[in-house]
Amino acid sequence: MASRPDLLFAATTIIISLATFMVISIRPPWTTWITAPLEGKTTTTFEDRPPAKTLGKLDKTWRLFITPKPRLDTCLLTKEALLSALEARFEGIDIKRLSLTAEPDRYCATVSLRYMESPFDTNDVFDLEVNTDGEPNILSIRVAPDCDFLHMTTLYDGAKDRGDGVDLIVVPNLAAHPFGSFKSLLDGTQNWLRDYLPERFPNLRILVYGYDSVFAGRKDEESVDSFATGLRSAIRLYRKGKPVSHRLIVFLGHSLGGLIIKQAESKGDTDSKIFLISCSGFLSFGVPNRGLGHKELAAMLGYNPPGLLAHDLVIEKDMKPKGLLRTLEQTFVTHFSQDFDTVEFFETEKTPVLEQNQDGTWKRATDEARSILMVARNPATLINGGPISRKQVSLQKTNHVTLVKYDTENDSRYRVVLGEIEVIISKAIKKKELSTEQRKKLDDFREKAQVPIHELPAFIDDPVPQTLQGFLEADYFTRWRDGEEAAPLWIRGPPGHGKSVLARRLVKHIEEHSLKSSRWPEGVSIIGYFCNAQGRDFQPADILRSLIMQLASYQKYYGVLPSNFWDSAKQFSDNSVDGLFEIFEHTLLKIPGRRVYCVIDALDECPHGDSHTGQTERSKLIEKLAKLFSENRDRMRLLVTSRPDEKDIEHYLDQYSQELEVAxxxxxxxxxxxxxxxxxxxxxxxxxxxxxxxxxxxxxxxxxxxxxxxxxxxxxxxxxxxxxxxxxxxxxxxxxxxxxxxxxxxxxxxxx
CATH class of the missing domain: 1.10.8 (Helicase, Ruva Protein; domain 3)
Structure with a gap:
């Protein structure tokens, strides 16, 4: 007599067989995808597809490389037109998200489908006709789909061909999918790099690099260096030609992808020097800077890698990195400790290890005992034996996988990451690519001229959360900030009304807002001066000296300073308001396509200065600033705060005044x-x-x-x-x- 387990197994087998037979017998037509040429007008349909609850949400994203039949510069392909064409060609296709970006000789699209099965499963190239609003009305394109995302993929490009944009270059973990690694666990059609970041940073180009790193069958000669060589080659290709080649770079690396980035930047050759000039930041997520043990590496990859890869990554019992990792520590400190901003995120929870199923597929272990802490805080944040990163951040309730997976835009972990990205990109834009030599020249000149480095005063704190919204949303302020034209704005109010805190908030607000604007082809500059932070011995001319130095810290203005500017730091230090204003005006007017915001706080606390001609230096400065910014109100914005009842300020700025009320x-x-x-x-x-x-x-x-x-x-x-x-x-x-x-x-x- 058969045992109970045998009977149960037999019954289960019969049920599965019957179910399989029924599925095959009633298999609807959408399971056979047709990719015949357009001439046949074939339409594929899957209207009879079972509901999601039956199949499960097997979300998948495909990359489509699209080549138009006419030249790309005459092509008018849009995301909406492509979506309509795909839906018409494959009737009933469930496209949840679609992105489209133009590359030099083709388009790159990503298509997120709700179900695993799709018309692209066979990777067959097909032709498509797209209705456009331009000429020609019907555009013929050739579409090459794939789901591996190898080499470089453009997820978003708001910078276009502009040089003042920022490239965010993302490198995933070894043996991880370039797109899937960053998908939401709640909705597999959402990817925070593609779907969330562009809303905050429309001037960004987001590139993700995929490299061939399957679980099994790895060759002995593959190494971190070989992957880094491929990354460098891809970056060169996608940053070819001006002005793109001079665009700033922020790197984002997950786990071993961070080591590949560091190796790509640390070659010491000509390409590396170009990268070093362009690189402004590095966001590292669980990067094992000091290596991994055999157990951790096997748990991460699902196997023990052979040859050079193991030699690069594995540390022995003494926990000391060797070979490549030791070299990377030294070069990273040497190259990036001064001018390179880094934020290093680390996990707080254990990660289930990878296990291979009998059918060869891989999955995470469900047994909690089969979980380990893959990259602890020290390996993720210590470089050369000590923390040199600008900041180390703990992402709570994350393991090594979920460290880069966020459920929604409101996910608290994503908000933390977003804030750090915003800081790095904002600082990158302010640096504007000054080379090390240029920065040194500027700093030496500043020191000789005794011009203090401009910083937001530390004793003026940030406002209490949710305050100042009334001001920031007021019509007069939004017109000043965003209008086609806007006169200067004088914010006046008695002591204690919060003028200085407002000015500090405005500087940060304008920086944040400028990241979202793509209107100005030459970008945005923000300069300012806080008179209450200078003590009693400063003079009106010091305001101009500081503003000129701030302009010079932007690459655009550094290159258009008067030819004799660098001749004498002492002359610059001794120059009058008249002489300094000539330099200031000359420099500003040289870049007509750039928006400039200038915020001067507590101008009433600036001394009046000498009065050789019957007009004080402060009065002369106010008159010149009001005239320059009023005459160039299409691209220059001046905002001044002070107490009322200052005769010279009132004389020149009264027509632009706005009373600051205590809300x-x-x-x-x-x-x-x-x-x-x-x-x-x-x-x-x-x-x-x-x-x-x-x-x-x-x-x-x-x-x-x-x-x-x-x-x-x-x-x-x-x-x-x-x-x-x-x-x-x-x-x-x-x-x-x-x-x-x-x-x-x-x-x-x-x-x-």
Whole structure:
């Protein structure tokens, strides 16, 4: 008599056989994809496809290389036209996402389908006719599909042929799919590189590099260096010709892909020097900088690699890197520790190991005991024995695989990564490709001329979250920021209204906003000066000296400075407002296709300077700035903040003035934030103080900051203490109030 397991196995086999027979018997016509030439007008359909719950969501993305029959420069192929043509050709095809980018001699498209089975499964090349809005109306194209994504794939290109864009070059892990590695686990048709990033950075070109690294059958001669050679070759091809060849590069590497990037940059030959000039940042995700043990490497790849690859990557019991990894440590520190921004992300959870099924496919182990921490924090962030990266970031609840997989645009892990990418790209744009020699020349000149490096004042904090939105959304500000033409803007307000915090926020806001704009072919420059951060010994001419140095830090303006500019740093240091303004105006007008934003904060705190001609230096500076920016209002934007009742400022800027009001909503958020910093207040006292501050008519940010600072001096303030502080500090604070309460480190510079 058969045992129970045998009977169960037999019954299961019969059920599977019957199910298979039924599926084959009722197999609908869409399972046989037809790729006949267009002339036959063949249409493929799969209207009878079973619902998703039956088949499961087997999402897959295909790459299509598209060659138009006419020359590419006469081609008018659009994403919408391609989508319509594909849907007409393959009736019922379930295309969820499609991207299309133009390359020098062809187009590159990615097509994400909801189901694994598709008309592209056979990789057969086919012809397609596309309806266009231009001439010719019908465009004939040849389409070559594949799903391996080897070599370079353009996922997005908002930079086009412009030189001021940024190339984000992505290299996945060894034996990982170039597209699939970055897909959402919730929706396999979404990829954050293709579908999320372009919304934030429309001037970006996103390239992902795929290299042949299958699990089995690897050749002994394959190595990190051989993969790096292929990457360098692909980069050369896709950055051929000006201005693309001078475009900035930000690298993104996952796991062993990060080592390939580092090797590609560290050759020491001519190509490497070109890369070094262009490279501005490196985002590394779980990169094993110090190597991997045999167990970790086998768990990552599913097998123990042979030959050179193992020699490159494996570390022994002493945990010391050898050969290639040791060399990479040294070259990375030498080349990039000064001018190269890096952010290194590391995982926090164990990763299931890879296991091979009987049919040869691979899967992650489901047994939690078969999980290991593949790349811990130290190997992911330590270079040459010490952390040299600008920043190390822990992505919570991620393992080695999910470190680069985000479910939605609102995924908290993606928001962290997005913020770091934004910082690196913003800094890259500000650097604007100055070479090491140019930067050294500029720094030496600046030091001799005794011009301080411009930085946002540290004592002016960032605003409290969700404040200042009313200003940023106001019509007068958005017209100034985005309008075809806009006159200068003078923001005036009494002490304590938050002018300096606003100015600081505006600099960052304009930087963020400029990343989203593709209107200006020569890009955007942002310069500024915070008078309240300079002490009492600076003069109006120092404002111009700083603005000129900031312009010179951009490659575009560095190259158009007057020919005699570098002759004498002392002359530059001693020059008057008139002489300096000639340099400033000359440099700005030389690049007509570039938008320039200039923010000058607390101009009222700038000394008036000498008055040899009956006009003070400050008055002369204001007059010249107002005239230059008003006459060039199509591409230049000037914003000044100050207190009111300054006669020279009012004389030249009154027609451009806007009163800064204290928004009640912002003030309440500021009060709540300041009270959170007072642990000495109990719940009752906190509520009482909050009600008094909110209800005070005419209250300002400065007044709230001083009141809460005074209350913080008490161990546990009583109602009498609270009343005393509120009575002693006047709501209206002017220049007669002690300056130590208004200056650096004081309440005026607290965040609103």
């Amino acid at each position: 009640k909503h912002d003030l309440i958020l500021f009060i709540d934030a300041k009270l959170e910093d007072l642990p000495s207040l109990n719940r009752v006292s906190r509520t009482e103080v909050r009600d008094r501050l909110v209800g005070q008519v005419g209250g300002t940010f400065l007044w709230v900051a001083i009141v809460t600072r005074e209350l913080g001096k008490f161990y546990m303030p009583t109602p009498h203490d609270i009343e005393k502080v509120l009575k002693e500090i006047p709501v209206k604070l002017d220049k007669t109030y002690p300056p130590e309460s208004r200056k650096g480190g004081g309440a005026l510079r607290q965040p609103i």
